[in-house]
Amino acid sequence: MAAKANSSPSELVQAHVDLWNLTYSYHKSMALQCAVELGIPTAIHRRGGAASLPDLLATLPVPQARKPHLPRLMRFLVVTGVLALDAAPAGDAGSSGGVYRLTPLSRLLVDDAGAGARANGCTGTASLAPFVLAQTNRYHVGAAMRLSEWFRGGPDGDDTPFRMAHGTDQWDAWRRDPEVNKVFMDGLGADSQLTMDFVVTRCGEVFDGVGTLVDVGGGNGSTARAIARAFPHVRCSVLDLAHVIGHIQPSDGVQYIVGDMMSSIPPADAVLLKVTYTSSYLVITLLTSRTMHALKHFF
Template sequence: MAKLNDGESKTKILGAQNHVETQEEEEVVLEAAIDTWKYVLGYVEMAAVKCAIELGISEAMENHGQPITLSELSTSLDCSPSSLHRIMRLLVHQKLFKETISPEDQTKYYSLTPITRLLKNHDHSMAALVLLESSPVMLAPWHALSGRVRDEGRAAFEATHGESLWDYNAKHPKHSKLVNDAMASNARIVLPVVLKGRAEVFEGIGTVVDVGGGNGSALQTMIKAFPWIKGINFDLPHVVAAAPEIAGVEHVGGSMLEFVPKADAAFVMNVLHDWGDEECITILRKCREAVPKDKGKVIMVEAVIKEEKHEIDDEKEEKLKGLRLMMDMVMMAHTTTGKERTQQEWEYVVTQAGFTKCIVKPIQAIPSIIIAYP
């Protein structure tokens, strides 16, 4: 074998190093491309889940009473087995449904998971939230998000539909009902966590006004837990006009920017994040005026964003932080000045509204409990 001189040896070594670097760079690019595809196809999972809800897959499985085959499921739903198989294949891979295979004849059986149990039409369903956020009305503003970033004075929803979400809801009862159903489904999931984990917050309260209470579902859950409480469901006139009669609840129409009905405590859940600081301070002032100065309180159930890394305790809290940050993007897309706030930002609006004390109580959910005292 011919011996290489020093120049040739250096060339060979450098060539080998460059080849390794090129391989490493290619792997990095390929990995980045795979990650990017997750964003390219990010809408697919939502669309498939919406399809499952509209078809009633979870209900069909529940009614069947035991793991179900594709043939049985397609017959129950009266749909194409081949198309249904493709939907189920994706949702099984995403762990929304469970798939088991019979060792005797290799037949596949499908069953529910904790997630898909929440997609059925029942009291603790989150199906309405999925149907709302995946509706054409709510999806369209996302295409105008960059415009919202450039022009902070105009919401992406307003740029898309020519009016605010609230004005749109007032003119479109069907969409307004979809919004109210979605908010009610969220309340039915979150409120029991609030009531069980922080029941002491409601001690000594005889009357509660739910500010922006929608169809009254939150008060209904609250009164079931604390039967001595009398509730006032306060929302815009067209909202309370469509609200059902609820024992122990009085529906009152009006604008929270103008007044709030008198009560021992004001309850505000997932409402203040729809508004900028100025409107938020006005609403809180109206709430402060509505409750007694000596023993009144305003109970808010709102997200509190933790910005510092040391504030995150565990993997679940990290997941919750991600959801809160995504909720902040929802506020950017659908409201003009709304946002999710840090604890410091909450303390600012509460103080500016004239309250003397503010306490934040975390719970195992996206929002926390924020209590303001006059």
């Protein structure tokens, strides 16, 4: 009752709307994951950047029995800004509900890189579809579902919701599950490539005077390869664990070094560390000390 006494009718209505929005927000992530897995952005791109519902029904890998449900997913993707919809002209008897178009967001999810993609307004770089799949995989979702349980207690060894849900930490889980490990590494690599395309064209001066660089936890090496291509004078190396890079051969002037960044970091003029999530203070402290040890030979 206190909330009603202190809030105006319009504030209560807005609060109710916000509450519903937050409560159902997980549907946005799952719908985005579904759009990527079905290849909806790429299907629209391949039809010149615009496609009707019949076009998509004829193209997407959806069984006949599930096709009647596709319009609901498409409407949801429009409402959330993943796609745009050009409504059919009024009185158009031959209309099938309008035409779906890509938005700036969904252009990032098209997996046809190159000149054809650029011609339709896409980035022409690596698709971020792998990043979406990496961050919505069953391990992450399962860990998120245990958040309140983790706060309330549990075994002392469960230092994170991830460990509570899966009995191990993220890196060991990836080591045990090569398929998910590949999805995760492809996702980070795709995100890094898009980021580095911007960095090398807009911030290239940061590499002036750099002769050697080691990308710590560099995964499949997409970041290091982008730097090596743009700045041939920089000798790039990638440091990561064996299950991540043990199978990768040197390419594009990039060397791969199997090792643990928490134990040692090879000396270099520059150390690159891209953090995609919040690490603990202990990890930050260890990384700082290892990085200073790696750089001290040059100053």
